[in-house]
Amino acid sequence: MEVTEQVELEERRIIMALSQVYVEWEKQTEARGEAIGAERAKRSAIEGLLRARFGEIDRELAGVIPRLMSLESDEYTRLLLNSSRSELLVLP
Numbered sequence: 001m002e003v004t005e006q007v008e009l010e011e012r013r014i015i016m017a018l019s020q021v022y023v024e025w026e027k028q029t030e031a032r033g034e035a036i037g038a039e040r041a042k043r044s045a046i047e048g049l050l051r052a053r054f055g056e057i058d059r060e061l062a063g064v065i066p067r068l069m070s071l072e073s074d075e076y077t078r079l080l081l082n083s084s085r086s087e088l089l090v091l092p
Helices: 002-054 059-069 073-082 085-089
Strands: none
Touching: 002 059, 002 073, 059 073, 059 085
16 A cells, blocks of 8 residues: 555656646747747748838848848838848848
């Protein structure tokens, strides 16, 4: 009987530990998903502004997107609304 109780107690501890690990994993996965969603939304906004200003996004303009992605939304919006194509292409 005592062995059975010890086994049950150990099983409960394992289940609690696994539950805690699962909850943490779930939180991390959700946070990664939100970050990916935000990045996609940012990329979509940048691409939309580029298309609105310049029509098709060619290879040169596509090369500017990663640099714009590193900026805050107010910065890249200002640049995309006020900069010429040639000014965008020389962004650091």
